[in-house]
Amino acid sequence: MQSNKDGQKVMSWYSHRSHCVEDELTFWKNLSSGKKTDHYYLGDVEFCKNLRIYEIDKHIKPFQQLERMSMLDLGSGPASVLSNYATDKISVIPVDVLAHEYMQISVAENLIRPIAVAGEKLSEFFPDEYFHVVFTSNALDHMTHPWHVVQNCFHILKEGGVFCIRSFVREADRQKYSGLHQHNLVLTTDGVIEENTRINLTEGTSFEMIESVEYSDHESFMAIFVKQ
Ligand SMILES: C[S@@+](CC[C@H](N)C(=O)[O-])C[C@H]1O[C@@H](n2cnc3c(N)ncnc32)[C@H](O)[C@@H]1O
Helix, strand or coil: CEECCCCCEECCHHHHHHHHHHHHHHHHHHHCCCCCCHHHHHCCHHHHHCCCCHHHHHHHHHHHCCCCEEEEEECCCCCCCCHHHCCCCEEEEEECCCCCHHHHCCCCCCCCCCECCCHHHHHHHCCCCCEEEEEEECCHHHCCCHHHHHHHHHHHEEEEEEEEEEEECCHHHHCCCCCCCCCCEEEECCEEEECCCCEECCCCCCEEEEEEEECCCCCEEEEEEEEC
16 A cells, blocks of 8 residues: 555555456457547547647647647546647647556557556646646546546646646446446536536636537537636
8 A cells, every 4th residue: 555645545546446447448449449439549640630629729829839838638548639739849748547558559650648647646746837738538537536636737737727628427427337437527607516526626726717618419518727
């Protein structure tokens, strides 16, 4: 067992959730074996060349004029959907708790693979106020303590930085609480709420929601915040 900063014994992510690793790997292996889905980007070089997250483009434009800009993709999966944003001035850093395991999964050569960092440990790994953009897609609801992870995202973002949460609505219900799907996130006018606990994920921060999108199928949403 590991110890936290105060010397208390804490369970590692692995001892707590290792039984879910095979589920995640099977999911990605099936996707990379050729079925055309939203995640087809993993294997298709041409498709990857056109990958953009259009909803965030207008919000990050001011940063793209800077000498340097850095973007974090939290819970990226085997490769980052933000890979196309990377240039010699823009660094894209994907992180995923299963980064080592994902080395078994082949991805297109123009995609960036993640490094192994858990959302719960972001603040130990990156300095405060480091990133211009923190993006997380369909991953917060997989984490043990989404609120705690959002607090970490807040600390590592620069003032004026953009935080983007993309999520399925009530994923735990949809997936019948299987595997890592343990939280029901919903979009409200106050932000993103974990429905079972009624915790607002940005509570305790100065994040202001500047845009939100509910996709027409009403099954997923995106919420964009700025650190004030
Ligand atoms: C459904 S996948 C989403 C992948 C990608 N972002 C997408 O939208 O396709 C969720 C990812 O979150 C990762 N994950 C789960 N718990 C995590 C944690 N505590 N810290 C970092 N990543 C985590 C999983 O390993 C998995 O790759």
